[in-house]
Amino acid sequence: MAKALALAVFAAVALGGCAVMDQEYPASWDPLPPAMSPNCSSFAGSYADRGEMTGSASQPSLTYGLFGHHGGWQNVRRVDFAFPQPEVLEITAWDAEKPLFTRQLSTNAGDFACKQGRLIVRSKRWVAADLVAGREDVTIEFAAAGQRLVAHVQEKTYGAIFAVVPIAGTAGRWYRFARLAP
Numbered sequence: 624m625a626k627a628l629a630l631a632v633f634a635a636v637a638l639g640g641c642a643v644m645d646q647e648y649p650a651s652w653d654p655l656p657p658a659m660s661p662n663c664s665s666f667a668g669s670y671a672d673r674g675e676m677t678g679s680a681s682q683p684s685l686t687y688g689l690f691g692h693h694g695g696w697q698n699v700r701r702v703d704f705a706f707p708q709p710e711v712l713e714i715t716a717w718d719a720e721k722p723l724f725t726r727q728l729s730t731n732a733g734d735f736a737c738k739q740g741r742l743i744v745r746s747k748r749w750v751a752a753d754l755v756a757g758r759e760d761v762t763i764e765f766a767a768a769g770q771r772l773v774a775h776v777q778e779k780t781y782g783a784i785f786a787v788v789p790i791a792g793t794a795g796r797w798y799r800f801a802r803l804a805p
Contacts, residue, residue: 757782
């Protein structure tokens with residue numbers, strides 16, 4: 624028992640600290656075109672929830688990126704973006720047949736912004752696992768690239784291992800999702 628505790632403390636100290644990872648835009652993808660519109664209305668449409676990333680066979684979830692682990696992402700197959708009002712982004716997650724949930728984001732609350740034709744969505748959420756707890760600040764900058772939605776996901780995570788060893792990290796990754804309908 625004492626050996627296991629000592630090993631756990633050593634692992635926590637060794638893993639504690641700060642980590643930074645920022646992935647470059649994938650060279651194998653077509654370059655991002657310049658924004659065609661000063662607003663974000665061109666992002667209205669339907670997208671596949673499972674996307675792609677370079678260097679991995681895993682299929683990232685658009686819903687997971689937007690809403691996190693507790694966002695009900697496991698059964699989502701399609702994600703719709705709509706702008707019922709200029710300052711409101713409505714996101715609807717669908718399974719194969721029916722809507723699972725709808726969330727409205729507001730520019731007034733700082734949930735999203737449109738800058739130079741790029742859609743920027745922000746979220747802050749608590750994360751908890753068996754040994755780690757913390758807070759995640761996520762900013763996703765979306766760009767339209769032909770029939771794909773390209774997402775640059777920036778995550779900042781602050782937390783603690785075993786509730787005593789502080790950790791912090793930032794990560795930047797690129798994903799893309801197929802556009803299913805305009």
